[in-house]
Amino acid sequence: MTDLAERRGLDDTVVYQPAEDSGLLAEAAIAEAGGRVLEVGTGSGWVAAQIADERGLEVVGSDLNPHAARQAGERSVEAVVADLLSPFRADAFDTICFNPPYLPTDPDNEWDDWMEHALSGGETGRELIEPFLADVGRVLAPAGVVLLLVSSLTGYDEVLALVDNAGFDHEVVDEESFPFETLTVLALRR
């Protein structure tokens, strides 16, 4: 356990558990997914398991957090420890889902633990979304779809500009508003 986590009384093996954002992504993925599926940042593996159970598709989960990969494995999701898309070969998946860490976070308030990695999108909220969108076209099969969860806290228009720069068209497939944010699932296609 890191010192900071210890001082805050946090368990360093912590893994993001399913919440409203997970539910919205799962709903969209059950409707839209096809072929070979990758869930980046799978956390507990709940979204990946929903897709596998409801659609009977082959789903791989990946996460930077080894405790997440273990928990996903316990749900019978084939899970690997990976930084975003780095280990995957070109055209490997037909559907790629991502509920990214998206909260804009003051660098002085960053937590040095796994929950920081699950929640913080850096100063802009887009520090994981940017490299994900820059590389996802490599791993996605030609007729594939990316399902990306976006929060209004992250800057919806700024994310759409990144989507456009990466060469994707977008479609809103699900949206829900909460008191402090609106969550949208975008389907991205070439």
Ligand SMILES: C[S@@+](CC[C@H](N)C(=O)[O-])C[C@H]1O[C@@H](n2cnc3c(N)ncnc32)[C@H](O)[C@@H]1O
């Ligand atoms: C908001 S949580 C979503 C978890 C799960 N997909 C869900 O919807 O319940 C974001 C996840 O991304 C993972 N993550 C953070 N940085 C990552 C990276 N560079 N590569 C892969 N996964 C990462 C976190 O560990 C966390 O499990």
